[in-house]
Amino acid sequence: MQIYLDYSATTPPRQEVITAMQDVLTASWGNPSSLHEWGQRAATLVERARMQVASLINALAESIIFTSGGTEADNLAILGVAQHYRTPQHIVISSVEHSAIAEPVRLLEQWGWDVTRLPVNLHGRVNPIDLENALRPNTVLVSVIYGQSEVGTLQPIHTLGQIARAHGVLFHTDAVQVAGRLPIDVQQLPVDLLSISSHKIYGPQGAGALYVRPDVELVPMMLGGGQELRLRSGTQAVPAIAGFGVAAELAAAELATETPRLIGLRERLFEQLADTRNLIPTGDRLHRLPHHVSFSVVGGGQNVTGKTLVRQLNLAGVGISAGSACHSGKLSPSPILLAMGYSDAIALGGIRLTLGRETTAADVDWTAMVIKQVLERLMPLQLVASR
Ligand SMILES: Cc1ncc(COP(=O)(O)O)c(C=O)c1O
Known part of the structure; x- marks a missing residue:
């Protein structure tokens, strides 16, 4: 039996998406900037996708800028705002951002910018009062992740956005894990910029979007032919964008x-693993992504880390991840769990199980049983008792 439980890393493109992409590659492969029939056919598909993606977050189509993915959307938000200023200013992010935000902000720091990283509580939540206190006269942008990819915590984005707006400061949120899983309405949400990614919503990899509120001005990172309202030059990846559009429309409908x-399955998995020795739940139980379950393996020291569990589960045919997939490959404590106040030992043990369209109750039950068996084998009771 093969069970994929890593839908936060990526999702399998749905059949409707594959069909739409095949149609583009065979019949509408023109350059959308060309004025002839071939180009206009491709341009029509890009504009249809723009409407489909816009309606997933209740935005106007013209406020959607297509990018190569969530990472580029995040970079464009941060660097696009920052490059407006000739001299270094102040920016506020949370201490649990994805590296697609944390890294461009680190670059700004090297350029002399002041950065405040808001602390989070043990469940990974930012306290809005901390944002209120962090704002300065030269704060130009606040960026806080909507749904944290590693521990699933949802931030109080509405309140944080209101605070930023009350101070006249631009507000960005990375909604890559939230879009298509919870309703987003940018007419209600006080955000100026919002990032989403196609491959997290059953679209193809290589497409994403930045929502840009109409009156917000950004400096482009990519210069050239002036595509995407001059904010992202380069011939659009029409097949990927068309697939993204279809995925967005279907996600909204479902x-x-x-x-x-998903919430039902998530709770089922949490309940089954709740009393498991050597596992502690991480993240916020209440404010949580619908498809996201996370734990930390404890008591096994360096010998039994989150990665050990990932490998053992893989042998049993179950695909999960240790912390964020984007950080896989290096055995260092998760910076997210450390920021939440956990010790190095606990921060080495993080695992994430993320559910999706194809996940069933039987998958959840089987996975819980396999995890218990693997832990039992790796850390038999007497071994733990002798510690
Ligand atoms: C919260 C978050 N932001 C940004 C990204 C990057 O998105 P992409 O893979 O489309 O570049 C990811 C991917 O894991 C993510 O989870």
Whole structure:
């Protein structure tokens, strides 16, 4: 049996997406900037996708800028705002950002910018009062991740956005893990910039979008032919963008049924693993991504880390991840768990199980049983008792 439980890393493109992409590659492969029939056919598909993606977050189509993915959308938000200023200013982020935000902000720091990284509580939540206190006269941008990819915590984005707006400061959120899983309405949400990614919502890899509120001005990172409202030059990846559009439309249509279904499965998995020796739940139980379950393996020292569990589960046919997939490959404590106040030992043990469209109750039950068996084998009771 093969069970994929890593839907936060990426999702399998759905059949409708594959069909749409195949159609583009065979019949609408023109350059959308060309004025002839071939080009206009491709341009029409890009504009349809723009509407489909826009309607997933209740935005106007013209406020959607297509990028190569969530990482580029995040970079464009941070560097696009920052490059407006000739001299270094102040920026506020949280201490649990994805590296697609943390790294460009580190670059700004090297350029002399002041950076405040808001602390989080043990569940990974930012306290809005800390944002209020962090703002300075020269703060030009606040960016806080909406749904944390490693521990699943949702931030109080509405409140944080209101605080930034009350101080006249631009507010960005990385909604890569939230889009398509929870409703997002940018007419209600006080955000100026918001990032999403196609391959997290059953679209193809290589496409993403930055929502840019109409009156917000950004400096482009990519210069050239002036595509995407001059904010992202380069011929659009039409097949990927068309697939992204279809994925967004279907995600929006299924939100009302799929989200409660995922929450039910998430709770089922949490309950089954709740009393498991050597596992502690991480993240916020209440404010949580619908499809996200995370734990830390404890008591096994360096010999039994989150990665050990990932490998053992892989042998049993179950695909999960240790912390964020983007950080895989290096055995250092998770910076996210450290920022949440956990010790190095606990921060080495992080595992993440993320559910999706194809996950069933039987998958959840089987996975819980396999995890218990693996832990039992890796850390038999007497070994733990002798510690
Ligand atoms: C919260 C978050 N932001 C940004 C990204 C990067 O998105 P992409 O893979 O589309 O570049 C990811 C991917 O894991 C993510 O989880």
